[in-house]
Amino acid sequence: MNLMAEILLNVLIAFFIGSLLFGLQRKVMARIQMRPGPPIIQHLLHTLKFFIKETVFPKTAAMPFYVVITLILMAIWVAAVIIGPVTHGPLLLLFAIFAIHKIVEHNAGSSSGSPYGKLSCVRAVFSAAAELPLFAVLIIIYLKTGTMDLAGIIAYQDAHGALLLSIPLTALMFIVLIISKSYYFSPFNITLAKDIISGFETEHFGTLRGFIMMSESITWYMLVWIFLTVFIGGLSPIGYLIGMVIVTAVIGLINAITPILNPNHSVMAEVTLAFIGIVGSIAMIYI
Amino acid sequence: MDLTTLGGQLLGIIPLGDIVLYVTTFNLFMSVAALVFTVLIAMSRTEKQVEAQFGTLNDREKKVSKDEFKIRRFLSIICGIATAGAMITGDLFNFTLFVTLIGIVNIGIVSAVKEVDVLDSAFQYGIIAMLATLPLFGGAALILGTTGTLSMLEIVNIPTTAMMLFGSILLFIGVAGESGVAPFFATKAEMFRTAGSPFLVIIHLSSLLVIVRAIEILLIINKPF
Numbered sequence: 001m002n003l004m005a006e007i008l009l010n011v012l013i014a015f016f017i018g019s020l021l022f023g024l025q026r027k028v029m030a031r032i033q034m035r036p037g038p039p040i041i042q043h044l045l046h047t048l049k050f051f052i053k054e055t056v057f058p059k060t061a062a063m064p065f066y067v068v069i070t071l072i073l074m075a076i077w078v079a080a081v082i083i084g085p086v087t088h089g090p091l092l093l094l095f096a097i098f099a100i101h102k103i104v105e106h107n108a109g110s111s112s113g114s115p116y117g118k119l120s121c122v123r124a125v126f127s128a129a130a131e132l133p134l135f136a137v138l139i140i141i142y143l144k145t146g147t148m149d150l151a152g153i154i155a156y157q158d159a160h161g162a163l164l165l166s167i168p169l170t171a172l173m174f175i176v177l178i179i180s181k182s183y184y185f186s187p188f189n190i191t192l193a194k195d196i197i198s199g200f201e202t203e204h205f206g207t208l209r210g211f212i213m214m215s216e217s218i219t220w221y222m223l224v225w226i227f228l229t230v231f232i233g234g235l236s237p238i239g240y241l242i243g244m245v246i247v248t249a250v251i252g253l254i255n256a257i258t259p260i261l262n263p264n265h266s267v268m269a270e271v272t273l274a275f276i277g278i279v280g281s282i283a284m285i286y287i
Numbered sequence: 288m289d290l291t292t293l294g295g296q297l298l299g300i301i302p303l304g305d306i307v308l309y310v311t312t313f314n315l316f317m318s319v320a321a322l323v324f325t326v327l328i329a330m331s332r333t334e335k336q337v338e339a340q341f342g343t344l345n346d347r348e349k350k351v352s353k354d355e356f357k358i359r360r361f362l363s364i365i366c367g368i369a370t371a372g373a374m375i376t377g378d379l380f381n382f383t384l385f386v387t388l389i390g391i392v393n394i395g396i397v398s399a400v401k402e403v404d405v406l407d408s409a410f411q412y413g414i415i416a417m418l419a420t421l422p423l424f425g426g427a428a429l430i431l432g433t434t435g436t437l438s439m440l441e442i443v444n445i446p447t448t449a450m451m452l453f454g455s456i457l458l459f460i461g462v463a464g465e466s467g468v469a470p471f472f473a474t475k476a477e478m479f480r481t482a483g484s485p486f487l488v489i490i491h492l493s494s495l496l497v498i499v500r501a502i503e504i505l506l507i508i509n510k511p512f
Contacts, residue, residue, distance in 0.1 A: 060348075062334035062484045065327055072323070079316070090295040092503060093313050099495040100320055106491050110484035113334035122479050125491055129468060132495065139502065143511050148293050 003086075010085045011078055011218070014225075017241070018217030019044035021224070021248040022183050028252030029184060043183075047213040055206030060113030069111060070204065070211040073104045077218040084225055088151040091138055094226060098135050101219065102128040105191050105200050108212070112203030120199035123190045123263050127180070130188075130270035134177040137274065140170045140281040141230055150229060157233035164231040167284060171231045173277030175251075176270060178223050182251050183216060187258040188266045195260075224248065290443055293503055300377075300440070307438055309377040313503065317496050318374040324492050325367025329360065331485040349482045358399050359486045366392040370493040374500055379437040382504065383427045383461070389493045390416035390465040396490060400481045412467055419464025426458030430508060443507050455508045462501040466494040 001009075023040035030037025057066065080097045083089040102124055109121030142148050144167055145156040157163060164171045180188035192199040201212055221244070228235060228243040235243060261269065291297050294311030301308040333356060336349040351359070366389055373385035394416060397409040431437050433450045445451075479487050 060335040060337055062331055065331040065485055065488075066334075068327055076320075090293065090313055092293055092499075093295060093316060095502075096313065096317050096320075096496070096499050099499050100492075102495060103324075103488060103492045106479075107484060107488040110479075110487060111334055113336055115336070115338060118336065118480075121484075121487075125479050128491070128495060132468075132498065136502065139506070142293075142506065146292075146511075149295070 007078075007082055007086055010081050014077075014081050014085075014218045014221040015214055016044065017244065018219070018221035019047055021220055021244055022217060024245065025182060025248050025252040025255070026184050028249050029256040032253060032256040043213075043217070047210055047217065050205075050210035050213065051207055053206045053209075055208060058112055058114070058203050061203070062111040062113070065107060066111040066204075067208065069104055069107045070208045070215075073101070073108070073215040074211050074218075076100050076104070077215050077222060080222045081218065084150065084222055084229070088154070089149070091141065091148045091150060091153070091226075091230070094222075095135055095138065099128075099132060102131065108204065109191070109200030114203040116196045116198075116202045117200055119196045120191045120202075123193075123196075124200065126263055126267050127188075127190055127270075130267045130274065131177060131180055133274035133278070134173055134180070134270060137170045137173040137277045137281065138230065140167060140278065140285070143282065143285055153230055154234040162232045167281050169277050169280040169284065171227070173274055173281075174227055174231070175247075176273050178227060178247070179251055179254060180266075180270065181219060181223055182255055183220070184252075185255045185260060186251075187255070187261045188270060190261070190263045190266050193260055220248075290440070290507070293506055307377045307440055308375050309440060310375060314375050314500075317500065318371045321367055321371040321374055321492065321496060324489065325364055325371065328363045328367060328485040328489055333482060333486075334484045336482045351483045355399050355401075356483075359396050359483055362392045362395045362399075363486045363489045366396065366489045366493055370489075370496055373497055377439045379427050379430060379439060379442070379458075379504070382500070383423050383458075386423065386462055386465045386497055387420055389497060390419070390467075393467070393490050393493065396486050397481070400483070402481055405481045415464050415467070419461045421461070422457040423461025423465060426454045426456070426461055429454030429457065439504065439507050443510070447509050451508055455505050458508075459501060459505060462497060466497045468494055468498055 020040055022043040026043065027037045027040055076097050080094055083093050105124040106121050109117035109124060141153060141163065144163065145153050147153060147156065179186055182189065183192070192201065201209060204212055224244045224247050225240065227247065228240060232243065290309060290311055294313030296312050298310045298312065298315060333351040338347045338349065340347050369385045369388040369392065373382055373389065376382050376385065394409055394413045397405055427437065430451055433448055433454065434442055434445050436442060
């Protein structure tokens, strides 16, 4: 297939599947709480709705950063799709993309001038101290497999079996990171917590909000895709779909039965888990 | 092991005398990201922070004055260029210099703000950044003494020794202190409370990108295979 067509197809798949997975997560949470819950396509409709709404700009906003930051968020996750499903490139590059994602959260919050956004911005700075070490557990993969290349990691698992079985602590740490990025009532997602309305999204309206929500769906798809690829191996499209549904449903269950932690508790819990994950995994590899 | 194991395809080498820059997909992406943010910072206005006042229905606006805006924008641009340089350099000594420059301008970006809490935070961060220069340059010096070179293109082919491991640990402590990441983060968090969103983002950007690059450099020095 033509490369451009493949990129476009993969980005569209990431957006639609990511949106439906968020809808599924909300449905699972509702059923656990004995509610019917919204239809699974609700998150997708919610995203598309913003593209036909009026876009207004706060007079306090830092222009043009306030607008461009939403496009940067979109661009980095489209780049992640190219590095991941399309070319099976280096894992370190995905780590860099995640670091820039934290910067986008920071700036999307602070550029509006809203106090809610500003609080989300400060929380993004705090949470980066916890989420980056959690993403960094993927360095353990390098120690185990000798490569940072996704194609090489898939080949290693074809020969030696799934990494989920040989370094389960690392996989668990990555699941904690995925939980922190789940959209609805995550115990660790302090930047979008409801005590600060919608966090860094609060003052972005219309098309800009649509772009942010679209990017978040792609983010979810990509994080789950990285988890499945790095810890289970290269799967068929049906295998990926089943894996994504299972991971999303499990995280919906976790979100439904856990309290939303305050920023200090959330960051300390994540840092502690990252420390246990890194030290424990290195011990499992070398001892 | 070679550089492409970590950073993807080697796109090119730029020899500038003793300073050899190398460009992999990873380095190029991060360097371009730093430059894109720098251009946006140069173009962007600052936001106005609006806060509710107690006892009245009025709002209080916090603005950045013109003089403060000019000096902070200048320092932010220098910080962005230094970050882009740190992402792309192939020389360990240049990396440490860029990281030190990032630390200095980060303090400057915040010191221009006339708020007591923010200045306190900048002062504490400044002390840690100054202390961190010792392990930062000490680590690089140990690696130079052990390997005889500071070029990462050469270091990647030299087997790891205990002294290189020790040097890289010192280097990482230095980078963590200079960029103000955990466990030194508490000193820096207060700095983000002030107005001036475009200038604050470069402080965060430089810290995170430098840490990601430092991980690549540590893996280049300490080859597990």
